Amino acid sequence: MIDDTITVFWHDRMLDHEPPAGTYKYPSSPMIADDERHPDRRERVKNIKAMLDHALPEATEYESPERATRDEIERVHDSEYVDWLESFCADGGGRIEDTTTGANEATFDAARMAAGAAMAAARTALDDDGSVPYALCRPSGHHAQPTCADGFCFLNNVAIAAEEALAQGADSVAIVDWDVHHGNGxxxxFYDRDDVLFVSAHADHGSWHPEYHPQEGSLEEVGTGAGEGYTVNVPLPPGTGDRGYDVLFERVVNPIVREYDPDLVLVSAGQDAGAADPNARNLATRDGFLRLGEHVRHLADETADGRLALVQEGGYQQSHLSFATLGVFEGLLDRRVELEQYGTDDPFAWLEEPTELVDSWLDKAVEHHQEYWDLE
Incomplete structure (x- = not known):
């Protein structure tokens, strides 16, 4: 069972990753007089850490992870890709062809540290010491595929953590990905495997690059061979907010994870579904993220004897990210934090969600996944 403490796996080396300069996530343009920094800026995770230190200081302890080794990384990634990434960064990095993803000389080492943090969180969950293990990862990982970087991601932290859990003796792992972007990597x-269940709820953005991101995250992408049915994609319409995410878990995520009955629940925790996030169009608030924390806490208690770990993914409005992530931990720890000036409010909660549209999309998801799972 989860108690009232958080073990944060963190190392300052993860701050040294820096994407190339440009016009936000794109190359510089003569139409833009002053470039805007890339959305994957270090302030994102610095603000999460500040939130933990300010709002939950008595509940939070930090541990420094070890870097993931080549053998551990290559459980997920092809050796040729890892060689290329290491060499690319050693040569100074840069933008990867015509994508929005780029690196500097520190990125490979920072990514190894992030993967190590995710592995440490998974091991801590399996040890069942009662705390909530949280890998505060940068760079993020869930878009990184076995053979390529993608979507600001270089090594797939949560996939490497799942492989570590299996290597440590777990028979099955459920990965719940609530990042607003599809966890295509x-x-x-795990597309052809049944020892890892992957459930991703995300905006219906489809493929964003024919080579580096061909996956669409559609209902039809359900896995292949032994893995058929164990990839569960739930596209969500623009404007999905607190109620929509709550219904998503009640109707799809909770029953599927309960039926799967894993030994460990891992969460790809990207808090980029808020109204202010520049890379999304959804409306989740601090209260909505609190409910997400409650849902995964109950799922872990019911299916995995409380074995749960969180791995940080996206979230690009660096101020709202703190409020949203606080909500997650309020749900996980079953407590509310009164913030000076804000109380328990979210200052970015200003729009209403289109409930009928959300319900119709979830109806389609339930109907589609009923072929593999007992859904109503």
Whole structure:
């Protein structure tokens, strides 16, 4: 059972990763007089850490992870890709062809540290010491595929953590990905396997690059061979908010994970579904993320004897990210934090969600996945 403490796996080396300069996530343009920094900026995770230190200081302890080794990384990633990434960063990095993803000389080492943090969180969950293990990862990982970087991600932290859990003796792992973008890299890593269940709820953005991101995250992508049915994609319409995410878990995520009955629940925790996030169009608030924390806490208690770990993914409005992530931990720890000036409010909660549209999309998801799972 989960108690009232958080073990944060963190190392300052993860701050040294820096994407190339440009016009936000794109190359510089003569139409833009002053470039805007890339959305994967270090302030994102610095603000999460500040939130933990300010709002939950008595509940939070930090541990420094070890870097993932080549052998551990290559449980997920092809050796040729790892060689290329290491060499690319050693040569100074840069933008990867015509994508929005780029690196500097520190990125490979920072990514190894992030993967090590995710592995440490998974091991801590399996040890069942009662705390909530949280890998505060940067760079993120869930878009990184076995053979390529993608979507600001280089090594797939949550997939490497799942492989570590299996190597440590777990028979099965459920990965719940609530990042507003489809976890295509995680899907790719386990698409033909049944020892890892992958459930991703995300905006219906489809493929964003024919070579580096061919996956669409559609209902039809359900796995292949032994893995058929164990990839569960749930596209969500623009404007999905607190109620929509709550219904998503009640109707799809909770019953599927309960039926799967894993030994460990891992969460790809990207808090980029808020109204202010520049890379999304959804409306989740601090209260909505609190409910997500409650859902995965109950799922872990019911199916995995409380074995649960969180791995940080996206979230690009660096101020709202703190409020949203606080909500997650409020749900996980079953407590509310009164913030000076804000109380328990979310200052970014200003729009209403289109409930009928959300319900119709979830109806389609339930109907589609009923072929493999007992859904109503």
């Amino acid at each position: 995680t899907q790719e890593a």
